[in-house]
Amino acid sequence: MSQIEMPGMPRRLFSATPSKLASFADCPRRYRFAYVDRPTPPKGPAWAHNSVGAAVHAALRSWWELPVEKRTTGAARQLLYTAWSANGFRDDEQSGRWRARAAGWLTDYVEELDPTDEPVGTERTVGATTERLALSGRVDRIDQRGDELVVVDYKTGRTPSTDDEARGSPALAAYVLGVRRTLRRPCTRVELHHLPSGTVAAFEHTDRSLANHVRRAEDIALDITAATEAAAAGEDPDVAFPTTPGMQCSWCDFRPSCPTGQAAAPARDTWSFLAEEEPAQAAGSAADTRS
Template sequence: MRGRTDTADAAGETGSRPLRPALSPSRAGDFMQCPLLYRFRVVDRLPEEPSAAAARGTLVHSVLERLFDVPAAERTLEAAVALLEPQWAALVEHEPELASLVGQQSADDSAWFADAAELVRRWFALEDPTRLEPAERELYVEAEVDGLTLRGYIDRLDEAPGGLLRVVDYKTGRSPSQLFEAKALFQMKFYALVIWRTRGVVPRMLQLVYLGNSEIVRYVPDESDLLATERKVKALWQAIERAAATGDWRPHRTRLCDWCSHRALCPEFGGTPPPLPDGAIGLALDPVRAGETSPVDE
């Protein structure tokens, strides 16, 4: 059966490079949602068609990041909306496959850009960028916890006098129900844990900005929260290691399956996953060696 690795892989060596166990909030969320989804994305590296909604979210994030490049007085709604098309062009230049989603000068394209502009307008109704001076934007953070590298990208980090930190994450969808709110807060606590372990400071505030329905969710963490998050991350990684060692990436059926790109391969829907690739353990535990060219894809 494919999926077994040689002794060096199992011991933590892959080729000439040591295995580097690493986990981001996105991949942690994948495994918690469905271990088979984690396998499809991290081990099999199955392609997923880009969606217009996801691309719109990427565009809005890009505009909200770039807006802070100009002086405070120039951070107007009009200036932000004017950034949409040039930022989209920059994204397409970096990822040409996005051009198939938007760019045919059709009515659908106009509606797509109008929807993006509406999300930007909602942000202006929630926050005033002329009164904000982020300490960091699209900040890459990384910390090692018992040999496991935790890493991620933070949309915005605000710092108040006295060193008080606020971690801000933009969401272009709607705020989740209570059933799914814990997942969003886990992501923010993950970031807070990394900041605490690298800077020795517990962020004063975690803030999720939901543009889909114009809502802000705030949470004040403490050390006990972050210690619990650390224990959860360690337990989650142990579960990933067991799945990698046994090849048992069992599916977990939920309502989120309706949006999965890999239903045709899922046993829950009558499908059959592909054979595990050679070196599956190393691929499962070391995303960089698996071909992840950027640190994470939050």
């Protein structure tokens, strides 16, 4: 039996993460497969670029967890090797080449860090509430800069991040709100640290920019609620949660379960999002990633 909301009772908040909201905004059908259907439909194979990003993120988290005296470039490389997975690569040779490449990025990045400058948090879960949402997310790193905290997000995609990406990222805006609410400290700055290029993109949020992100997130949550209620009331789930077919169907995790997506675009090789390699090396398809 559904809970009846009596007058004066608090509004029930929609529990959301940035990835949950992004999934619906990209394709309602994909959202349904991931968050509504049970059992969850089978997913396709792992992607090599995701394996790269996951290993780099895990190595950096573990590096900051080491005693200060052990935070060396050598330790960072070893942590990457330990976290490495060959899932999604064409073969062991390609996996080994990309492991060495990622280790080079990590070495260059760690050399620029002060190992004694303890982050306020690494892989820290934060949360905040709005009028309609209970937002939560996990921040790669939270730095102390003067009197304020800074949200740091690691990136390993093909192209360097831009300030516009930092400004427009719904996830980074949610993290700012979460850091403010969870840690009770001022926070306005977000940074995208792109390890392959060694560049940093940044944006200073204002109350207005955060309010714009909240409004868009709440609009998506309303659409999710409407679709979920329609399906629960008997509407065809494929109608309540329509597909948004396009080239993105080539790499959707739920492609094996979506005939519409299969017809929309051909499948891609699981290593095709790796950046182009040096001319002397086997070239992969040039494509950006979300890692």
